[in-house]
Amino acid sequence: MTTTMEMPRTETKPRATAEVVVAVRGLTKVFRDFWGRPKARAVDHVDFEVYRGEVFGLLGPNGSGKSTTVKLLLGLLYPTRGQIQVFGRSPRHVATKYRIGYLPEESYLYRYLSARETLDFFGRLFGLPARQRRRRIDELLEMVGLSQVGSRPVGEFSKGMQRRIGLAQALINDPDLVILDEPTSGMDPIGCREMKDLILALARRGKTVILSSHLLADVEDVCDRVLILYGGRVQAVGPLRELLRKPDRLRITTPVLSRPTLERVLEIIRAEVGDAEIRVDNPTQNLESFFLEVVERARKAAAETSGATVGTRVAPYLRGEAEPKAQPERILEKLTLPSEPVRPAAPEVPAGSAVDEARLAELAGPGPAGVTEAPAAAAAPPEREALEQADQKLAELLNRGKKS
Ligand SMILES: Nc1ncnc2c1ncn2[C@@H]1O[C@H](COP(=O)(O)OP(=O)(O)OP(=O)(O)O)[C@@H](O)[C@H]1O
Incomplete structure (x- = not known):
């Protein structure tokens, strides 16, 4: 009989390096009404740090200050008090913005542009040369499973497909920090799994990911550390494993035991802790693993009965045929090839200047068509x-x- 004692789960990824990517100190944001009177204290004396290569979860119930914190990190809002540094600079600095990718909760896409044109538009905003843009667009569309629908207008996309194109858009500039707001909302379980694998693959490549989500199971699957907000204040922050561990409980997992053996084991334990503390049951898997197993079985069965597994318009990724881990890894590998510069050098702007005038002029064209x-x-x-x-x-x- 092999009996194993379940130890606290160890890190599956290399530990994050100590390089601080985001440093937040005493951050406070008070929204005021027309008369300047305080209306809502959305963020209240918040302190935290995010390290390079980690997946950091921002959690909290509705109205707890997550979106406000994200907007402050992106330099879209000014703090009332406190400091934020992203890559050692103000988040409003253009050089900082070049290194950030953002997937908002709602995708703001030009509905009449195709997926390919959408990515081209964002690639141009970052000043990527045409060749590099084309290569990245192909790779990103493949990565998010939309190669087959690259020329369809994004306005026709389902919510899950919009999340996918939103993710591709957030990665077009090969950012070092990726901020994802509810990245799996509207996605089917296969898409969710792919998204989570991709987040882990990004972190393995030294990218830093900040994830804001209400789906705690997703957060649990990918985050190294989490911060829980309530009423704009930090309620808990730390490594997920440490926050979830119950140090006064022990779980032993073994293959099924014979009745006499089980009785003997229970007797030994009872002698130490008494009856009340002991529970014996079968471990369960989570619903996601079960669902994926069922779908995989069904897919295989269909292949055996009809043989119809290829030749449809649906990307292999969406059919669950691609290697879930290898796929994003391979494409990230290509995206980070040293042969071409990973991203264009950020334009030199005087310290303190938060605006790239040339880029603004380009953006201030006549709406989307100006692109x-x-x-x-x-x-x-x-x-x-x-x-x-x-x-x-x-x-x-x-x-x-x-x-x-
Ligand atoms: N522009 C604004 N003007 C006034 N109050 C605001 C503004 N934006 C946010 N708030 C308030 O700040 C508080 C925090 O809002 P925030 O959107 O940051 O919460 P959240 O945690 O992102 O919520 P959700 O999970 O619902 O997205 C809320 O009380 C909200 O009403």
């Missing part, structure tokens, strides 16, 4: 053709909007 203008002059011919098509499509839609 296709100035950069198109430098684009390669096939690309220019694609952009012209997008331009035309937008013009048509705008005209249609005016008529109706």
Whole structure:
């Protein structure tokens, strides 16, 4: 008989290095009304640090201050008090923004642009050269399982597909810090698993991930450390394993034992702790593993009976055929190849200046259609053709909007 004592789960990833990516001290945000009177204290004296290569969970019930904290980290809101440093600088600094990827809770996408055009648009915002943009778009679409629908307008996408394109968009600049707000919402269990594997793969490559979610099972699966907010204040922060461990309990897992052996073991334990403390049951797996097992069995059975496993429009990733771990790993490998610069050098801006004027000028074009203008002059011919098509499509839609 082999009897094993279950030890606290060890880290499956290398421990995060001590390099501090985000440092927050005494962070406070008070929203005020029109008259300047305090309306809501959304974040109240919050302190925490996030280290390079870790997955950090931001948890809390509705209205606890998570989104406000994220907006402060992104430099979209000014703190009322306290300091935030991201990569050692203000989050409002352009050089900092170049290193951050953000998946908002709601995807703000131009619904008439295709998935490919959407990624191209964001690639241009980061000033990626055409060749690098094309390569990354192909790889990202493959990674998020949307290669087959790359030319469909994102407005037609389901919620889960929008999450996927949102993730690809957040990764287009090969960010060092990725902030994901409810990344698995609307995704089916296979998509959720893929998303979680991808988050772990990113962390293994030294990326830092901040994850805000209500889905505690997802958080438990991927986070190294978590911070729990309530009423804008930190209620708990620390390594997940330590927060969840019950130091006054012990669990022993063994193969099924014969009745006499079990009686003997219980007798020994009873002699030490009495009756009340002992519980014997079968361990259970979580619903996600069970679901994935059932789907995998069904998929195999279908293959045996009909043989129809390839040739559909659905990406292998969506059919659950791809290696869940190998796939994102392989693509991240390609994305981080040293042959090409990982990201364009951030423009030199004077310290303290939070605005890249050139980029702002580009962004201040005539709405989404502006994206296709100035950069198109430098684009390669096939690309220019694609952009012209997008331009035309937008013009048509705008005209249609005016008529109706
Ligand atoms: N722009 C704003 N003006 C006034 N009050 C605000 C504003 N944004 C947030 N708040 C308030 O700040 C508090 C924290 O809100 P926040 O959106 O950060 O919570 P949350 O934890 O992200 O909630 P949820 O889980 O529902 O997204 C709430 O009381 C909210 O009403």
